[in-house]
Amino acid sequence: xxxxxxxxxxDFLQEIDKIAELEHRTRSSLIREALRRYLxxxxxxxxxxxxxxxxxxxxxxxxxxxxxxxxx
Numbered sequence: 001x002x003x004x005x006x007x008x009x010x011d012f013l014q015e016i017d018k019i020a021e022l023e024h025r026t027r028s029s030l031i032r033e034a035l036r037r038y039l040x041x042x043x044x045x046x047x048x049x050x051x052x053x054x055x056x057x058x059x060x061x062x063x064x065x066x067x068x069x070x071x072x
Contacts, residue, residue, distance in 0.1 A: 016031065
C-alpha cells in the first residue's frame with residue numbers, strides 16, 4: 001500500500017479525528033472511506049450529467065459531507 005502526505009488545517013484535522021474516534025476507526029480508514037465515497041459519487045454524477053462543450057467540472061466540491069459511516 002502506498003503512503004501519501006496530505007496537509008490539513010489543524011481545525012479540519014481535529015474534526016476528522018473526532019469522527020474517527022466516535023466510529024472506533026483510524027484516521028487513515030476514515031479518510032480512505034471518504035475518498036472512496038467521493039470517487040463513487042464523482043463517477044456517478046459524471047456519467048449522469050451531459051457535459052456542455054468547454055465546461056470544466058470542479059474535481060473537489062466546496063462542501064464537506066458528514067457523517068461518514070463505518071466501513072464494512
